[in-house]
Amino acid sequence: MKRAFFMTTALILAASTAHAGGGHTGGHGDMMAIGMPGSAEAATRTISITMTESEDGEMLFEPGVLEFAAGETVRFEFLNAGELEHEFVMDTSESVAEHKALMEKFPEMEHDEANAVRLQPGESGEIVWTFANAGTFEFACLIPGHYESGMHGALAVAPADAPGEEVLSGTFTKGVVKKIDAKTGKVTIDHEDLVDLGMPGMTMVFHMAEPEMLQHVTEGGEIRFVAARVNGKLTVTRLQ
């Protein structure tokens, strides 16, 4: 029931945005699997995303993982705090891969699409977006080489009738610990498919369910773990 309501709202939003926007030239139509442009008045929260480079040549988005609920309208605020040009594009993993291949072939190509923003160093930008379908999507910078340098992450959309619901799962997944941030209790793991979450293998930041779990991981170490969505955050709940 709730879902039907959200979809109706979403369709009305899509219709009004298409009317007001006019200049959208994405070629995919306004309705994408991940959703559609939203109206600023409907936005229930603002997410600040920073694009930057680290001293050791890594390129990153902060935060590195995004989580929403289907039907939710969100205002994204972007800041390119780095020294290079960066972009943000969110889509299905397949579309991200297709776009990535195109940009490698045509590096001069620039996105002019509602689900993307491209920023010069120091520049800021904004996207207002309504998420339509539950699922795991991806966000990335597709300027050649940037994806490989770390600029991509998972974007999870929870079903509308159960936003933020804990999805406890028992399937262990193999991963390699890339980075441990003892201060925030977050661990970056290069993991295989997380079948319970429907998430493909990628490098992602996880919270630890218990702070003491940090003592059982080492950078470069191989682990087997269970990941679940706890209070809206991707969390390692069990560790082997």
Ligand SMILES: [Cu+2]
């Ligand atoms: Cu970039």
